[in-house]
Amino acid sequence: MTALQREIERRGRRIFELVDKHPEPLFSKAGFYQRLMALSMRDERFKAQLFRFVDVLPSLRRSSEIVEHLDEYFSDDGFGPLVGVGVRLARIVPWVSGRILRWNVSGMARQFIAGRNPDDVMATLRKRHAQKIGFTVDLLGEGVVSEAQADEYAARYLDLLEKLARETKGWSDPLGKNSELFPVVNLSVKISALYSQISPADPADAIAHLAPKLRPLLRRARELGAFINFDMESYAHKNITLELFKTIFTEEEFKDWPHAGIVIQAYLRDSEADLRGLVEWGRARGTRFALRLVKGAYWDYETTKSRQNGWDCPVYFQKPESDANFEALTRVLFENESIVTAAFGSHNVRSIAHTQALADELGIDRSRFEFQLLYGMAGPIKRALVEMGYRVREYCPVGELLPGMAYLVRRLLENTSNEGFLRAKFAENLSAEELLREPRELVKPDGASPPDSASVVRKQAQPRTKMARTKCRAHCAKCASALAKSIHSSSAAKKSGRMS
């Protein structure tokens, strides 16, 4: 065993010890939620129906509609043999009535949503501050289909920023060291909420529209000493987000501002190249920037979408590949600590322990990076990290139930995922040894192909050109401009010909 692995295990066990000291179920809201989650883990079909039901619930207005939907989703004969899920559900909610059900699901959502509005959220943030846990606030929004919505969203962000700055005046850094790298006020923004017409084929247009919407927010953040993070969404938006980040923060006004951050998703095969690209850009720029490393929240979406379109899948197929890559990228981040401030967004104790051990090995002080975890998840791990003297920041979504549903369903999927760490630890009680294994050893050499390969689809129909790929776009552009040139010149020639 390598020294690093030994250290990782030592750290991991320590975290588990601290976690076990304050026993708290993974899903702290007892009762309804816990039972549903337990059922979902046992029965994939139930889980699918449940999550679909949760997804539609906020758009139902009458109680009768809710009960009708409940019936339609769960009384399907197919569930009969599967222990009669309809019956089971009725047992959990014997008083089935629309209002109660909605109330329960809202409760579920409230577990992951830190507040309905900026006023609401302050109470949570204060509590966390007392526990030495920082925050980054994310505004939940509905799918943005128009510029009116996008503008409204941008305005809400600006309000939120003002409010947070006002309410947190005088808050001190939890570690009291290197605090200049970690402003108290931290906002996470999603570019898809700020422009409704993002086309992967046209990054220049997206950037041209997004930059003017972001500048006022960034300017104000800078004045208020706040931090802005660009969250990462699906692969189709990835290159645009990276481009936008580099473009804006190379502008004269923001060139020397260190409090901007972006995200790299370790489940992407491109992630190492993208990270190295950012580091190189950062060095040329000459000012620190921040980077949140995560595994990525859209795994199911990306695999389905690329299979549907017959595209090569941008994400790894094996969970341990993502874990191993997360660790490899952790190293890249630490090796470039002189230009990039790292944050690690994970609930996986192995990933966290690895980060700690590697930081020590490379001599990076624990006050110079932070762990970030999601609101409503893995509370005991957060507490353990604080106790060990690490920086912890919580990602706090704010918003109403309706726009929050997509977010809620993503969290539910994550918590019940077969591959997930939290399920393995808290629902299946795997041993510490099992949980702390070196991910590289778990990668199966023959598992490189997708579960149901895109090539099947590709044989049936020609895939769409993947405009999110720079290469495809460049090829299209070349052909179009060559043709344009020949048309313009021949039309011009014709015109002059006619005149003479």
Place this chain on the structure above:
Amino acid sequence: MNPSAPDEIVGYGSEAGIPEAEHVVKAARAAFGKWSLTPFEERACLLERAADILERRRFELSAVEVFEVGKPWNEADADIREAIDFCRFYAQQMRRLGPPKLTQQVPGEESYHHYWPRGVAFVIAPWNFPMAILCGMASAAVVTGNTVIMKPSEQSIICGAMLMQVFEEAGVPPGVLNFLSGRGSVIGVHLVDHKDVDLIAFTGSREVGLRIWQSAGVTRPGQRQLKHVICEMGGKNAMIVDADADLGEAIGYSIYSAFGYQGQKCSALSRLILLEENYDRVMERLIPAAASLRVGNPEEPGIMVGPVIDEAAYRRILDYIEIGKKEATLAYQAKEVPPHGYFIPPTIFTDVKPNMRIAREEIFGPVLSVLKVRDLDEALEVANGTYYALTRGLFSHSPDNIERVKAQLEAGNVYINRSCTGAIVGRHPFGGFKMSGGGTKAGGEDYLLQFLIPRVVTENTSRLGLVPEETPEYRDEFLWPKHQ
């Protein structure tokens, strides 16, 4: 001519007259004998070679579409992709249909069912999918052993000519596929009536389709057989938004279905049917969503709404907008569109009633009518209440409502919780019924049968009661002289 900039010439095409039309009919007739006796495997391979060439030239060809017919990039790409898919799919289907198949196993007799081509096919294609539809109809006719006269639309001659080039490079023998550009009113009419044309494959407007249907029914002196007509015509497509629909999704897809390629797809959405209950909530978001669309020259990569095809279309659509203003309420019209070129601002009408012209007639432009209904019963009635039946669909998260609508919507293609455009060959065989077409389903398993005549060959194989053991299920093609 570039519809985004009408003073730009994209290329020159020639206009054939009656003598040229006569010439190609002769050529097609002359080539038929040999081509019909070419093994289907060779014909299938020809299509696959064409597909490979299309794939190689994919970006170049889609660039031409951007300029000749004003397609946004992704739409142009989709058109070439569809052309490729047609070639490969029909090649594969021909291999399935090619070998003569034993009808029943009976001692002492063998009976094989197989197909012959019909003869000379006349393919008349529209400009809105300048490669895909032309290629789909022509490749189906070619692979089934017919010889073909291929007439691209007057508005997309260059795309048509490039497709011809592709087939020539793929090695199509002389006379098998004949390119003929010219006016529908001259050569189109002449060839539809021609005694030596056996099959007409048409995709276009209802008006022209019905005329073809009629004249093809008249027997001309010297005509050998009944003319077979494949007609794919328009639509007045509708989507219903249920009370529990995910509005972000419903609006996103509706906007794309209605305004993608300026509404110039046969499958495009033109009637959005909203339940009273969520009418206000949908409208509140629909209009700003339409207002956010990028209208402009499709040379720019992310443009979604470009120009309509030509001046005639431009005027016709503007006339419909005037009619709409009189009949209903203009709820939205984009303010800024490029001043030159045939740009029509995306337009939405509300207070539309099912009997109004804008709710019944195909406009083929970026105009969406919104109809308000009481409940799902009325929604279905309104959706089904036009003489077209091409694409229709529903946004809903109620399993029961989804089941019901799946069973009751009158449309060749029913779409649930997705856009009603963008059919993929083989996956979503495309085509409608009622006045939208004859149910022929391009890109479907039955399509090639339209180009074929079934034939049965029966032989008494018993000699003095001695019979071969068992007759094979399939046999070699009937070809004479036998191919090596």
